[in-house]
Amino acid sequence: MIVRLLGVGALVAAAAVFPAVAGAYPVKLLQEILVWGVFAMSLDLLLGYAGMVSFGHSAFFGIGGYVAALALKQSPHALSALVLPALVAALAALVIGFFSIRVSGVYFIMLTLAFSQMFYAYAFQVAWLGAEDGIIGVPRPRLLGLDLANRTVFHLYLVVLVALAALVLWRVVRSPFGHVLRGIQENEGRMEAVGYAVQRYKLLAFVIAGTVAGVAGSLYTQFVGSITPDAFFWTTSGEALLMVIIGGTGTLWGAVLGAAAFILLQSLVSSYTERWMLILGLTFILFVLFAPGGIVGALRGRVGRRA
């Protein structure tokens, strides 16, 4: 336990001081990994713990991103950057979750997909969200007297927030609540039979995951400085799904590892060849076929079984 805590602490510290030793491009990659890592972890809570395969997680990522963009343009403060996006995403997750958890399996996949695509279609068409161009030129907020437009300050802010999000999710999956979720994944009927209000647990998991995804979306807007309807598109959910699977489901840190593998591979492959999608597809297919436990599963020597 102590070793593990020290290890995590060292990782966070290493991420924090990374800009001191690396150039602008690697730092940008690391920040991208951190943002997507939060998003992938939030999806892993649903996929790897509650056994809910959502193809519509991009809805909350997009909502967080758009709310942050709109609010930051009005007033660049912490409230706009973090609180509002999280709240709106939570609310949306409550509503979408309320309907979606009524069905399961393929129907859950399709319903979550439909909801996220509705947001995509809406954002793509209405003028107040900038239609297909999205919202550009979003300023970074001021926080506790710190100006996040400063590159070093922004990096630290990102590292701290990502660490906090990871801590929250880690606490959630380690709590009795998290164990009930695992139970639901194993055998929903049995959990219901022993008296758990399964639907309420699933809804809460959906809301927590949606809220964290909203924060990830907000961080994305602050990182890039803009947001487009593509954030809502189903391939955004798909990419997060790829990250979780490549990293290893049901481990949280596997999701971050998957995000890192995805983004590093993307930047590496794209600098040599245009065939990034081909290599991504192949990598993914090979993982599903031969290492369903993902990178984490392979590291634990459990190749061929879901971790």
Add this chain to the structure above:
Amino acid sequence: MSFVPDFFGQALNGLSYGVLLFLLSVGLTLIFGMLDVVNLAHGSFYMLGAYAGLATIAVTGNYWLAMLVAPVAVGGIGALLERACLRPLYRRSPLDQVLLTFGFIYLFEDLVKWIWGGRIRSIPPPEAFSGSVQFFGATVPSYRLFVIVFGLVMAVALWLLIERTRLGAIIRAGVFDAEMTAGVGVNIDLVFTGVFAFGAALGGLSGVIAGPIQSASPPMGAGILIPALIVVVVGGLGSLKGSLVGSLIIGQAETFGKAWLPGASMVIIYVVMALVVLLRPQGLFGRALK
């Protein structure tokens, strides 16, 4: 433009789009019904069909030959995919199969981009249907009428095949209960591969037919996948009739939505699907959930 010709023009556009969706979604729904696999790569079969058609026309200049070659080629790819990649996963959770087919979307799209380039290519309609005709005052490309008639003929042929032949009886039995079907002596492995290849071939056929209407580009597969999935869910997973009715509904909803409610058009089909999933999860013609 006055109302009546406009209405008929839109209705025919919607019908030809619906027919395309039908050919695509039949394969999707049969594959799901039988193999319990949501084949996310089904849109890719559609795209592969369009490009196989393009290649055939480039070599022979014959559109009708393309309509023959594309389904055969894509069906072969489907059979290979099922045998080599899906088969080892049947013992695992259905999620693994869905994810596997998701990976193939990327693979196929980039392969096609590699071979043919990323730009949009148009497929010329066959000589006999390159003109247009007057229909209730609306000017309709005659190719669209051909697509509608062809699609409806295919619907009847498929219905006869599935409801009136021995092979169809085996497929229906497999959709109902694959294990039981194997138990009464049917080589279910072969039927699985056959159904997957057949579904893929129909997807490829719809792609080559769509070519002269929508032209071909690598992302066309990922684009058509979602409407096709919606059709399958609305109609009922595993149901041929549901697939036909669902296609016609979604085809009209999207076409009329684009023309009359441009602000809401893209949202409409998702609202339709969400309502169906919530109120009648088994779809319009699906059996009650297993």
